[in-house]
Amino acid sequence: AQSVTQLGSHVSVSEGALVLLRCNYSSSVPPYLFWYVQYPNQGLQLLLKYTSAATLVKGINGFEAEFKKSETSFHLTKPSAHMSDAAEYFCAVESSASKIIFGSGTRLSIRP
């Protein structure tokens, strides 16, 4: 069964610093992988999606993620953090039954 594991429930970086949120997947077939962002008291917003077309996926708000099959990873990065990036981030995988399974989430805090 497909699953994702997010390493680190809370990440804190300084404004302007690199953001790195880690996600490892478990899948027996090439997976569809996602990163979503959730701001307080709001729904989900899709940041980016990997569908095997390209290993480096560019998303909205300057985020990108790289699919590394050898490491079974799909880490999310952003070169320079903004205060507005503070939110909860979820890595997710789509199963063969089209179910989207979410990781436990990582809360990103930005220090001024």
Place this chain on the structure above:
Amino acid sequence: GAVVSQHPSRVICKSGTSVKIECRSLDFQATTMFWYRQFPKQSLMLMATSNEGSKATYEQGVEKDKFLINHASLTLSTLTVTSAHPEDSSFYICSARDPMKETQYFGPGTRLLVL
């Protein structure tokens, strides 16, 4: 704009009453919709898969008699929380799959508070 809507966005009810939440796909026909529950500071947990014209399939541990799902049309799925109790208070989010684009779209969520 939003392609999946949920109604209501917030609801407060008394313990023992039933609450119905609607999920609509606005721009496409969705043969499959999904219902998730999110407790505070936790991740989204899949509750069930709603299939148009057939019974919903529930994830392990989700009471089907407690959470009634009806997918009556290709654009509407409803989740009814029956005899709600305070422990059912949560954020309920639906998603709808556009088969033409092979993409799922999430609704904005419904916050349920049971007093």
